[in-house]
Amino acid sequence: KQEVTQIPAALSVPEGENLVLNCSFTDSAIYNLQWFRQDPGKGLTSLLLIQSSQREQTSGRLNASLDKSSGRSTLYIAASQPGDSATYLCAVKSYGNNRLAFGKGNQVVVIP
Amino acid sequence: GAVVSQHPSRVICKSGTSVKIECRSLDFQATTMFWYRQFPKQSLMLMATSNEGSKATYEQGVEKDKFLINHASLTLSTLTVTSAHPEDSSFYICSAPRGGASTDTQYFGPGTRLTVL
Numbered sequence: 706k707q708e709v710t711q712i713p714a715a716l717s718v719p720e721g722e723n724l725v726l727n728c729s730f731t732d733s734a735i736y737n738l739q740w741f742r743q744d745p746g747k748g749l750t751s752l753l754l755i756q757s758s759q760r761e762q763t764s765g766r767l768n769a770s771l772d773k774s775s776g777r778s779t780l781y782i783a784a785s786q787p788g789d790s791a792t793y794l795c796a797v798k799s800y801g802n803n804r805l806a807f808g809k810g811n812q813v814v815v816i817p
Numbered sequence: 818g819a820v821v822s823q824h825p826s827r828v829i830c831k832s833g834t835s836v837k838i839e840c841r842s843l844d845f846q847a848t849t850m851f852w853y854r855q856f857p858k859q860s861l862m863l864m865a866t867s868n869e870g871s872k873a874t875y876e877q878g879v880e881k882d883k884f885l886i887n888h889a890s891l892t893l894s895t896l897t898v899t900s901a902h903p904e905d906s907s908f909y910i911c912s913a914p915r916g917g918a919s920t921d922t923q924y925f926g927p928g929t930r931l932t933v934l
Contacts, residue, residue: 709860739923746908746928746930747927748821748925748927749861749910749912749925754922803849803866804863804866805863807862809859809860810860
């Protein structure tokens with residue numbers, strides 16, 4: 706059974722600092738990995754999707770890396786802004802399984 | 818882009834009543850939809866996979882008689898929480914993969930907050 710862990714569970718940073726969010730998974734036989742953003746009481750917004758054959762994906766200030774062999778992914782958010790305050794969820798899709806396995810999330814607060 | 822909607826966004830009900838939650842894909846057809854439940858500060862837990870035209874597939878530990886799922890059309894799946902109790906209070910979210918169950922990207926609805934008194 707795939708287990709996904711996200712560290713740290715919560716963090717606060719001053720505006721302008723870079724954010725580094727970590728995700729680890731136990732089974733390296735993944736199909737893809739996806740990072741989502743969730744605002745309080747809201748649904749999920751997809752940020753980046755990395756296929757198993759890829760090492761990283763970038764979108765604006767966001768960069769996600771994937772090291773499948775070690776079971777890790779990192780989401781970098783450059784020059785954080787107060788609007789980046791949210792919970793970031795990592796989800797893994799495994800081969801032969803259409804389900805997504807989610808971590809508990811990294812709750813981020815960017816202090817103006 | 819693809820949009821998935823849920824209705825209602827929030828519902829408060831008395832213990833023992835049944836609550837129906839709708840999940841719609843607005844601009845694409847979804848033969849498969851997923852229903853998740855999320856408790857505060859917890860990850861999303863998959864409850865069941867809803868399949869258009871056939872029975873839903875439930876995850877281990879999820880009571881299918883309590884959480885009734887009907888995927889009546891290619892754009893609508895409903896989750897009915899029967900005889901709801903306070904422990905059923907949670908945030909319910911649906912998702913739909915565009916292009917089929919094995920498609921890469923899943924689009925999530927905005928969620929439904931259920932509070933059972």
